[in-house]
Amino acid sequence: MQRRPKAILIGIAGDSGAGKSTFVGELRELIGSDRVMTISIDDYHSLDRRERNLIGVTALHPWKANNLGLLIDHVWQLKAGRTIQKPVYDHSTGTIAPPENVTPTDIILLEGLHILYLEKLREALDLKIYFDTDTRLRVRWKVRRDRETRGYTEEEVLAEIERRRTDVVRYIEPQKAWADLVIKYVPDDDRAPTEDNPEPIKVQIAERLRGPKRRLVKWLSLGSRFGLIEAVHYYENIVGEEMEVADIQGKTAPTSMNALMEMISDTAHLKEKMNERDYDPIRVTQFLVANMIMELAYGRQGIQGAWAN
Incomplete structure (x- = not known):
């Protein structure tokens, strides 16, 4: 296969605990771990946990607690x-570990608190996603x-x-205004928990109407009309701009x-990866976004066509 001279970069921003890392891991698995690398921009924390506590700043502060200048250079x-x-931040200890060499693959998924914060970062990204997960989740x-992986009570x-909370409102949530897609996980209060689905969730996908023609919501709307998927289609003003929205349920x-x-x-x-008993809204979203990323990287022929070239 003839490799791309430049990598495709996908930026996924959002608050801590929004589900970004899990989503990114599933995308990598779907597309192929040999073609996708993931980078958490938490690695660009410039202060360790003890230093942040000592001077009274949170990891959300863009320039006091993070080296975004180095991140910009590395992204390009x-x-x-x-x-x-690349620097390395060890969440299990809250310390900065020795750096590691990273060689880019075809597709690079960058996720973290500030990936859409600066214009020079946004300019490098081929797709910008913001996770606006419901506060309860x-x-x-x-x-x-x-509690389970980072040693906190x-x-x-x-x-x-x-x-x-103040830094989330000041530095993280405004990044939603720059996203091509806003993905929101919401508790599905209309569905009772079951043994195989103890936490029913619906997914709202909002897509910017302007910009490159990368329509995902229109397919969900069409699929719902054909009875393929339970999705409610509407328009909503998000951060001052009308966006097309689909709520995936059930x-x-x-x-x-x-x-x-x-x-x-x-x-x-x-399609070769589709071997599950059924697909909840999060899993449907993972497949659709993975498909969008593959088309950005390889065109509509996907990986098989890229291998053949």
Whole structure:
């Protein structure tokens, strides 16, 4: 295969606990780990946990607690296909670890608090996504993650969430205005929890009407009209701009999911990954965004066509 001279860069921003890292990991698995690398821009924290506590700043402060200048340089180096020496932040200890060499793959998924914060970062991105997950889920997921993997108690996590609230409003949420897609996980209060679905969630996907023609919501609207998926279609003003929105709800059967994917894309690669009993709204969203990224990188023929060239 003839490799691209430049990498495709996807930026996924949002508050801590919004589900970004899990979503990015699933995208990498769907597209192919040999073609996709993921980078958490938490690695560009310039202060460790002890230093932040000592001077009274949170990790959300763009310039006091992060080296965004180095991040800008590295993002453009990666886009040009060059190897970088990336810093590493160890969340388990809250310390800065030795750097590591990173050589770009075809597709690079960058996720974190500030990836849409500066114009020079946004200019390098081929697709910009903001995770606007409902506060109830964000708090629940952040408590669970930080308690299980980062050594915090629940009380410490809740206190940190409260301490960060002002910085979330000031530095994180305004990035929504620059996103091509705004993805929001919302508790589905209309559906009772079950053993195989203890936390029913619906997904709202808002897509900017202006800019490059990358329509995802229109396919969901069409799919709902054909009875393939339960999706409510409407328009809503988000951060001062009208956006097209689809709310995905309930379960999508394998036959319907397969028909939806065939309607959207010629890519056979993702169809080979479709072996699940049914598809909840989050899983549907992962497949659709993975397909969008593959088309950006390889065109409508997808990975199989790229291999053949």
